[in-house]
Amino acid sequence: IALHALLDIACNKLRALYERFEPKDYVDVLHIWRSVLPFEKHWEIAKTKYPELDGYGLAVAFFKVKYVERLPRTREALSVDELKSVFLAKATELAKSYFAPPWPGDGDDSSAPPRN
Numbered sequence: 535i536a537l538h539a540l541l542d543i544a545c546n547k548l549r550a551l552y553e554r555f556e557p558k559d560y561v562d563v564l565h566i567w568r569s570v571l572p573f574e575k576h577w578e579i580a581k582t583k584y585p586e587l588d589g590y591g592l593a594v595a596f597f598k599v600k601y602v603e604r605l606p607r608t609r610e611a612l613s614v615d616e617l618k619s620v621f622l623a624k625a626t627e628l629a630k631s632y633f634a635p636p637w638p639g640d641g642d643d644s645s646a647p648p649r650n
Contacts, residue, residue: 544570545580551595552587557602560617565610573624589628596625
């Protein structure tokens with residue numbers, strides 16, 4: 535497959551996650567991150583192809599990984615817990631960019647409201 539076609543497929547997969555909930559899409563996107571291009575580059579290219587995508591919406595889509603109960607068959611060993619861990623970490627990272635710090639556990643919480 536030509537590189538431009540592979541990048542096109544990668545962008546389409548990320549957009550699919552943004553638009554629907556299919557466990558296979560999470561598996562495919564994780565495979566892309568591990569073997570084709572890392573998340574940051576993937577996200578940069580996808581935003582260029584699909585300007586309507588935004589980080590907040592993608593974070594919401596990534597958080598939905600918590601509803602994955604079973605994975606489709608894959609060539610590589612992958613557990614539901616591993617998949618959830620990767621996407622929940624990325625979701626948190628994206629979400630943090632939309633909300634002002636401090637975040638609990640990220641250092642100085644002195645200006646954070648008291649917890650009950």
